[in-house]
Amino acid sequence: MTTETRCLSISIDCPQPSAYAWLSVPENFPLWAAGLATSLREVDGAWVAESPLGSMKIRFSPPNELGVLDHWVYPETGGEIYVPLRVVANGNGCELTLTLFRQPGMSDERFAADAKLVRKDLQFARKILESGPGRRTQAVA
Secondary structure, X not given: OOOOEEEEEEEEOOXXXXXXXXXXXXXXXXXXXXXXXXXXXXXXXXXXXXXXXXXXXXXXXXXXOOOEOOEEEEEOOOXXXXXXXXXXXXXXXXEEEEEEEOXXXXXXHHHHHHHHHXXXXXXXXXXXXXXXXXXXXXXXX
């Protein structure tokens, strides 16, 4: 059995290696992915996010050369939410793509609202990466 998904993507005028280097830094996630976390801190080797849904642990994919930015979210209510995220070369820029899985029991309205939040987050990532600060490979203070 499969789950309904939406692939949400945005083109970014920033070279893929630079975009990946910045996007892969966990501390940068709250700067562009407010739908995921308003803050993020490392606690005993695990990442803990404060989000609109409360505190939750997040596990990030290891650094790689493939542009894979997948992460797994563990809400306090239990369960695991897998979030596939990729940044791939697109000419001199890149494409940032997130696959949004519809969660069990999620209404049409909630799924549409989640997709809207993801689009907004992708637009924030583009704004940061195209403005210059995102071309750095370190977290922004």
